[in-house]
Amino acid sequence: MSTPEDKIYDAVIVGGGPIGIACAMEAKKKGLNYVILEKGTLVNSLYNYPSNMTFFSTSEKLELDDIPFISTNPKPHKQEALEYYRRIVTSNHLNIQLFEKVEKIESEDNLHKVTTSKGFYSSKNVIIATGFYDIPNYLNIPGEDLPKVAHYYGDPHFYATQKTIVVGASNSAVDAALEIYRKGGDVTMVVRGPAIGERVKYWVKPDIDNRIDEGSIKAVFNAELKEIRETEVIITSKEGDQVLENDWVLLLTGYRPNFEFLKDMGIQLSEDGKKIPQYDPETMESNVKGIYLAGVICGGMETHKWFIENSRVHAKMILEDVVKS
Numbered sequence: 001m002s003t004p005e006d007k008i009y010d011a012v013i014v015g016g017g018p019i020g021i022a023c024a025m026e027a028k029k030k031g032l033n034y035v036i037l038e039k040g041t042l043v044n045s046l047y048n049y050p051s052n053m054t055f056f057s058t059s060e061k062l063e064l065d066d067i068p069f070i071s072t073n074p075k076p077h078k079q080e081a082l083e084y085y086r087r088i089v090t091s092n093h094l095n096i097q098l099f100e101k102v103e104k105i106e107s108e109d110n111l112h113k114v115t116t117s118k119g120f121y122s123s124k125n126v127i128i129a130t131g132f133y134d135i136p137n138y139l140n141i142p143g144e145d146l147p148k149v150a151h152y153y154g155d156p157h158f159y160a161t162q163k164t165i166v167v168g169a170s171n172s173a174v175d176a177a178l179e180i181y182r183k184g185g186d187v188t189m190v191v192r193g194p195a196i197g198e199r200v201k202y203w204v205k206p207d208i209d210n211r212i213d214e215g216s217i218k219a220v221f222n223a224e225l226k227e228i229r230e231t232e233v234i235i236t237s238k239e240g241d242q243v244l245e246n247d248w249v250l251l252l253t254g255y256r257p258n259f260e261f262l263k264d265m266g267i268q269l270s271e272d273g274k275k276i277p278q279y280d281p282e283t284m285e286s287n288v289k290g291i292y293l294a295g296v297i298c299g300g301m302e303t304h305k306w307f308i309e310n311s312r313v314h315a316k317m318i319l320e321d322v323v324k325s
């Protein structure tokens with residue numbers, strides 16, 4: 001459902017992830033006229049995380065607006081987080097439009113015209129909380145578009161008995177490799193660097209290092225995937241090329257924010273390769289007046305810098321500035 005074009009919102013919030021929801025809670029408390037526009041389901045990124053994932057944060061660090069997050073164990077499971085964020089939205093009757101993608105934002109005379117897949121909105125302020133989980137870092141190698149290749153990992157059962165290549169050495173790749181191995185998959189990790197990533201959760205790192213050392217999970221270091229074929233892959237390293245029989249390939253090499261979307265609305269990105277969007281760290285307002293940035297979108301290519309724990313504070317900062325202006 002779209003709104004009549006003559007209605008002017010105080011704030012349109014783009015993205016119904018944890019941080020978009022945090023912004024809506026603040027907007028509601030301040031009595032503002034707001035709407036969240038979300039292109040998928042509620043907390044769409046979390047909904048698409050691996051089915052068995054456990055957060056690395058303890059539940060109180062994921063809380064919004066001091067609403068208690070009760071979980072069975074200190075670190076909550078994906079399903080518990082879905083329950084928590086959904087209850088916040090439904091119990092507080094937050095104004096949210098799901099399955100409505102924001103396609104364009106044009107700013108003129110302190111007013112922003114938001115074009116979506118379903119209509120138009122006019123708003124004095126726009127908060128971009130679109131995260132980074134929608135665009136994978138593609139390897140751009142032959143065969144990457146084959147049906148056997150995935151850039152997202154869901155459930156380990158699917159890979160039982162299957163020869164599975166996992167590319168990457170960060171948390172996502174390590175979690176997938178361990179889970180698939182434990183469900184009877186034949187896992188080979190292909191790692192660009194000389195070792196498993198330093199940022200891998202400290203309680204998981206010994207597990208993956210030991211599985212690799214004992215040979216239960218194979219790993220090729222200082223290597224890259226060069227080509228993917230129907231029944232095999234080619235891995236290249238300084239020893240030369242190696243052909244491996246293969247059923248499935250998981251390319252878990254990270255994700256990136258939608259930089260074109262930001263540029264199109266006039267937001268400047270740093271030119272040092274990190275593509276950090278320009279914003280005032282006190283207010284989170286971008287270089288475009290009335291457009292604010294919230295959550296992991298602030299990190300540019302450094303997607304590990306911001307997460308729910310440390311970016312939920314953006315909501316208060318932004319809405320305080322919105323009511324001032």
Ligand SMILES: Cc1cc2nc3c(=O)[nH]c(=O)nc-3n(C[C@H](O)[C@H](O)[C@H](O)COP(=O)(O)OP(=O)(O)OC[C@H]3O[C@@H](n4cnc5c(N)ncnc54)[C@H](O)[C@@H]3O)c2cc1C
Pocket residue numbers: 014015016017018019020037038039040041042043044045046049050053054055056057100101102103129130131132133134172294295296297306307308309310
């Ligand atoms: C496996 C995994 C485990 C993690 N564990 C933790 C943890 O333990 N603790 C922690 O703090 N963080 C964790 N994180 C990071 C955390 O999930 C993210 O930091 C968090 O989701 C950021 O919230 P966000 O609201 O900024 O972005 P997101 O949750 O990504 O939400 C962005 C939303 O915007 C929507 N959207 C995008 N483009 C558009 C558009 N054009 N129009 C409308 N809607 C749009 C998306 O569909 C999405 O729902 C983890 C991440 C992963 C991948």
